[in-house]
Amino acid sequence: GVSRIKEFDKGFQEAVKLAFNTVGIQNAKPSNEIANTTPKTVETIKQQEIKQEIPSNTYTSNGVKYQVATTGNNSFLLINQDNNKVVANFYPSSLPNVYHVEVISDKGHYETIGYSKDNSIIIETKTGDKSWVTTTYTK
Structure with a gap:
């Protein structure tokens, strides 16, 4: 958004308001499928039991x-x-x-x-x- 008000505080507020007016209403819904997924590499490492040969003696x-x-x-x-x-x-x-x-x-x-x-x-x-x-x- 662009404002014609010269003062920063008031001009910024008007510019943000104008920007949101041009976007309009969105029908965004949170997706549990996306929120609950983890990258396969992280999941694989967590599930994989890394066997270390700890030296002894x-x-x-x-x-x-x-x-x-x-x-x-x-x-x-x-x-x-x-x-x-x-x-x-x-x-x-x-x-x-x-x-x-x-x-x-x-x-x-x-x-x-x-x-x-x-x-x-x-x-x-x-x-x-x-x-x-x-x-x-x-x-």
Whole structure:
């Protein structure tokens, strides 16, 4: 709608009123079919049981031993056996054996990805030059 009133407040109100007059009455009805549908991909992921192979036992990396402790919901912790400090929290992703990882270090906390493969736990870390390196923990 277009108004001839120069004052913004009154002109805006008149323009909106004129715009609605040109639209006319609509026979819109809410559709329960549309409101209750969810995308198939979301529904499929919710129904799909993602089976994660949570690693167990003791792992070694660079001569240091680490223990895995499960925390439920396909999550687990990687713990340094020498000082009993948590090194990383692993949370399941939508892919089997791939995890969101919260790394805990003296330099700070950061998030990255990790995965379990061939009796190993692998964490990918971004370096200062924007490349990626892996840290492997083997049984």
